[in-house]
Amino acid sequence: MTYPPAPLVDDGLLRPLVRRSSSPSPPVISSRIDSDLLRPLLLTSSRFYVVAAFFGAFVLAGLVAWISQIYFGFGISGIRRPVYWGFYVTNFVFWIGISHAGTLISAILRLVNAGWRRPVTRCAEAITVFALMIGAMFPLIHLGRPWLAFWLFPYPSERLIWPNFRSPLVWDFFAINTYLTGSVLFLVLPMIPDFAVVRDKSTGLRRRIYRALALGWRGTPRQWHRLETAMQIMAIAIIPVAVSVHTIVSFDFSMAPVPMWQTTIFGPYFVAGAIFSGIAALIIAMAVLRRVLHLEAYLHPVHFENLGKLLLVMALLWGYFVFNERLVTYYGNGPAEMTVFFRTQRDSFAPLYWTMVVCNFVVPLVLIGIRRFRTITGCVLASGAVVVGMWLERFLIIVPSLGAKYLPYSFGTYRPQPVEIVITAATFAAMALLYALFTKIVPIISIWELKAGEHPSPALIPPATEEHRLGELHL
Amino acid sequence: MPRWGMAVDLDRCNGCGACVVACHAENNIATVGADEAARGRANHWIRIERYWEGEFPDVRLTFRPVMCQQCGNAPCEIVCPTYASHHTEDGLNAQVYNRCVGTRYCANACPYNARFFNFFNPAWDKPLHLQLNPDVSVREAGVMEKCTFCVQRIRGAQLQARADGGELRDGDIQPACVQSCAVRALVFGDLDDPDSEASRFSRSPRGTRLLEDVGTRPNVTYLARQS
Numbered sequence: 157m158t159y160p161p162a163p164l165v166d167d168g169l170l171r172p173l174v175r176r177s178s179s180p181s182p183p184v185i186s187s188r189i190d191s192d193l194l195r196p197l198l199l200t201s202s203r204f205y206v207v208a209a210f211f212g213a214f215v216l217a218g219l220v221a222w223i224s225q226i227y228f229g230f231g232i233s234g235i236r237r238p239v240y241w242g243f244y245v246t247n248f249v250f251w252i253g254i255s256h257a258g259t260l261i262s263a264i265l266r267l268v269n270a271g272w273r274r275p276v277t278r279c280a281e282a283i284t285v286f287a288l289m290i291g292a293m294f295p296l297i298h299l300g301r302p303w304l305a306f307w308l309f310p311y312p313s314e315r316l317i318w319p320n321f322r323s324p325l326v327w328d329f330f331a332i333n334t335y336l337t338g339s340v341l342f343l344v345l346p347m348i349p350d351f352a353v354v355r356d357k358s359t360g361l362r363r364r365i366y367r368a369l370a371l372g373w374r375g376t377p378r379q380w381h382r383l384e385t386a387m388q389i390m391a392i393a394i395i396p397v398a399v400s401v402h403t404i405v406s407f408d409f410s411m412a413p414v415p416m417w418q419t420t421i422f423g424p425y426f427v428a429g430a431i432f433s434g435i436a437a438l439i440i441a442m443a444v445l446r447r448v449l450h451l452e453a454y455l456h457p458v459h460f461e462n463l464g465k466l467l468l469v470m471a472l473l474w475g476y477f478v479f480n481e482r483l484v485t486y487y488g489n490g491p492a493e494m495t496v497f498f499r500t501q502r503d504s505f506a507p508l509y510w511t512m513v514v515c516n517f518v519v520p521l522v523l524i525g526i527r528r529f530r531t532i533t534g535c536v537l538a539s540g541a542v543v544v545g546m547w548l549e550r551f552l553i554i555v556p557s558l559g560a561k562y563l564p565y566s567f568g569t570y571r572p573q574p575v576e577i578v579i580t581a582a583t584f585a586a587m588a589l590l591y592a593l594f595t596k597i598v599p600i601i602s603i604w605e606l607k608a609g610e611h612p613s614p615a616l617i618p619p620a621t622e623e624h625r626l627g628e629l630h631l
Numbered sequence: 632m633p634r635w636g637m638a639v640d641l642d643r644c645n646g647c648g649a650c651v652v653a654c655h656a657e658n659n660i661a662t663v664g665a666d667e668a669a670r671g672r673a674n675h676w677i678r679i680e681r682y683w684e685g686e687f688p689d690v691r692l693t694f695r696p697v698m699c700q701q702c703g704n705a706p707c708e709i710v711c712p713t714y715a716s717h718h719t720e721d722g723l724n725a726q727v728y729n730r731c732v733g734t735r736y737c738a739n740a741c742p743y744n745a746r747f748f749n750f751f752n753p754a755w756d757k758p759l760h761l762q763l764n765p766d767v768s769v770r771e772a773g774v775m776e777k778c779t780f781c782v783q784r785i786r787g788a789q790l791q792a793r794a795d796g797g798e799l800r801d802g803d804i805q806p807a808c809v810q811s812c813a814v815r816a817l818v819f820g821d822l823d824d825p826d827s828e829a830s831r832f833s834r835s836p837r838g839t840r841l842l843e844d845v846g847t848r849p850n851v852t853y854l855a856r857q858s
Contacts, residue, residue, distance in 0.1 A: 229772040230733070231750030236671035238744040240735035300733015300748065300773025307713045307732055317714065317730075325712040325734055412740040413706050413845050558739055562842055563697070565680035566744040568671045 188453075189606055193599045194357060196449050200596065211589035218582020221575045222297055230300055232575050239558045239570035243580055244298035245408075249550045250433070251291030251583065252332070252405050253426070254543075257434030258284025258339060259398035261463070263391040272462055274605045275454045279445060280438050281343040282600070286590040287437070288336045290583050295328065297579065324407040331397075331404040338397050342390045345383065348373050349604040402430040409553065415492035416485065416557045425477040432470035432516070433546035436539035439463050441591065443536045445600055454601050457532055464524045464535040467542065471520040478513075495560045504569070505556050508548050515545025633799075634722040635780055636822035636850035637809075638832030639696055642857055643816035646679050646694035650808035650817065654698075657781060657807035659767045661753030674747035676778040677808050693856065696817065698808070699724060699745040699778035700841060700849030707737035707746060715775070722822075722850060723785075726777055733773040742845045746777045780819070781806035801827040822850060 225232055235242050261280040265273035296302050308319050308329050319326045352373035355366035373379060406426035409417040439460060446455040482501075485493050500509045519541040523534040559569050594600070654660065654677045663672050677698040684691045701724045707716045708724065715731035718724060738746035752772045755763070763769065766783040770776050785804050792799040801820050809817040820829030832838065833852040840849045 229751040230748070231667070231672065231772075235735075235748075235750075237747065238671075238738070240738045240748060295734075298734070300731070300735065300775075301771075302732075304732045307730070319712050320709070320714045322709045323712040323736070324710065325736060329712075408736075412710060412736070413742055413847075414739060561744060562742045562845070563680065563744065565678075565682070565695075565697075 193601050193603050196595050211585040214582050214585030218579045221578040225575050234571050234573040238566055238568050241554050242570050243572050243576040244294050246551045248291055248294035250547050251287045253430035253433045254437045255284045255287035256430040257438040259394050260431050263394050266391045274609045275601045278602045279442055282594050284339045285343050290586055292332050324411050327404045331401045335397050335401045338394045342394050345386055350599050353603050399427055402427045414557050416496040421481050428473045432474050435467045436542035439535050439539040460532045460535040464530055468524040475517045492562050496557050499556045499560055512545045512548040515541040633821035634823045636829050638818045638829045638852045640816045640854045643814045644694045649811045650677050651675050653807040653811035659763050659769050672750050700851045703848035706740035710736045710740045728770050728774050731774045742842050746775055749774050
């Protein structure tokens with residue numbers, strides 16, 4: 157199978173990228189790509205062990221907290237009637253939301269063949285997989301009897317009892333499993349050529365391990381073509397899966413007759429919020445990688461700027477959804493809804509609510525909307541605010557509604573207990589730990605994609621993108 | 632097939648709380664102690680909601696006993712992933728303790744907050760442990776529970792009637808709360824039997840259903856206060 161010779165794809169990587177940067181980043185020298193990007197795999201400083209031990213200690217503390225919750229009983233958490241869901245479900249929704257970074261950045265930018273995506277995709281896809289792994293733990297952690305969680309799995313039992321397919325929690329189970337499978341494939345597929353690079357550059361045991369991981373990759377045109385085709389298929393398939401996952405997570409709430417939960421807007425509202433927080437997490441991860449692994453030559457200010465603009469768009473979208481949700485509730489003026497409305501708007505939850513609005517809307521608008529602040533530092537600060545704000549958003553959706561549900565006699569409130577706080581902190585540590593370990597095993601920037609961007613080969617460009625090239629999409 | 636229901640005459644209820652105590656004794660509901668109760672962890676399958684109306688000194692005290700409304704269209708049933716919460720043929724909203732994994736989703740979906748979670752394993756101070764009802768299972772930590780309309784009494788009376796070769800008459804079955812109500816504010820019976828007392832009360836022009844606009848189709852009718 158032959159393709160017509162392709163014109164040179166200008167990825168923008170070779171051109172001067174930075175329009176206003178005071179310190180221009182060092183240009184990428186192709187001969188250094190291998191050594192630069194393989195360095196974290198081959199050399200490990202003592203600093204890495206300190207960092208791993210630090211985050212590992214938090215994860216261990218989280219495990220101890222969970223075991224003690226199982227041992228002593230769920231009562232050591234702050235959950236009480238009527239607020240039966242608290243920090244755990246907040247974390248669940250939050251981390252599933254963070255996992256939307258990978259799909260959007262990677263799949264959509266791949267489909268439109270945006271050149272600047274190349275150093276970004278793998279960071280993003282790794283966030284997806286790890287955030288999903290962490291998020292999917294919470295339905296287990298929050299169960300009263302977690303050792304029976306397998307009852308949600310549709311297996312043929314001798315009593316012919318199946319899970320209740322009408323329950324949104326069962327939909328969650330399927331959606332998250334589908335998404336996790338898809339995003340693991342999406343992450344692993346483009347890693348194969350890089351495993352082959354590591355295999356070829358290493359010796360001994362490491363060579364044997366990476367030989368197995370590389371799955372016999374030889375770099376023949378046939379293999380490249382198949383990889384590109386597989387990536388195209390996965391990129392198209394993973395987008396509807398990602399959208400459906402957070403819609404179904406939102407169904408956990410919108411399907412129950414609880415004031416301020418039962419609303420049709422939750423599906424798109426949750427998806428927008430998920431992508432929003434995902435981009436923020438990606439910007440933070442990229443900034444940390446850039447600093448720690450010295451990737452200044454690969455992650456340029458323009459990457460942060462482009463992602464920052466995406467973040468700004470999502471901030472506006474998020475603001476629209478919140479305004480819409482609140483206005484419709486206010487206009488409807490139902491007594492049960494208005495009780496929850498005022499609880500968040502001006503009563504006990506108001507400080508958290510307005511912090512959320514500032515973090516999610518005002519800060520990104522100022523730091524990214526104003527061109528002078530749209531630097532790497534500005535983008536990272538805005539992203540940090542967004543991560544905090546989106547966590548608060550999840551919390552404020554869950555707790556105030558449950559605490560003020562219809563009958564005033566049984567109103568209640570919620571105060572997190574140490575076990576919940578420790579487990580929440582452990583999830584953030586787990587994310588950092590998994591990410592740190594990942595950079596030691598896999599080149600965090602896709603080596604072959606970077607090279608392909610510099611030396612486009614006709615075999616690498618499938619016909620579909622040849623015809624509709626939107627490579628110059630500078631968002 | 633009967634459809635079990637209850638009628639609560641709010642004019643008669645004086646808020647004495649005998650139904651709450653009787654329910655605890657009949658259904659092996661553990662008390663949790665003052666500290667846990669203050670944290671909102673007390674489990675009362677039936678509770679007396681107390682509301683004050685007006686400004687001091689012109690206040691009026693009203694009571695409303697609230698238990699599981701045994702909804703015909705129950706939000707708790709559809710959200711349970713394991714069918715622990717399910718509908719019986721005679722219209723009861725049943726909870727299978729052994730099937731419950733403790734997602735607590737049913738309790739969130741319940742508009743009446745009539746579902747309770749066992750935060751710890753139940754314990755009874757001596758000698759209360761000697762008065763446990765052998766007809767009712769004890770629930771372990773991590774399991775949801777709620778008012779069953781004393782299903783053990785319903786099944787017991789049905790079996791007895793069949794053994795005696797007779798028919799089940801209206802009033803043969805009395806849940807613990809109904810039995811203990813001194814002022815007869817609570818009436819239990821078959822709503823599909825037009826002559827039963829509960830059925831007649833349910834059709835009363837005074838009859839209202841709690842949070843009817845949520846669409847749960849409760850099987851408990853409250854007769855509004857006239858005084």
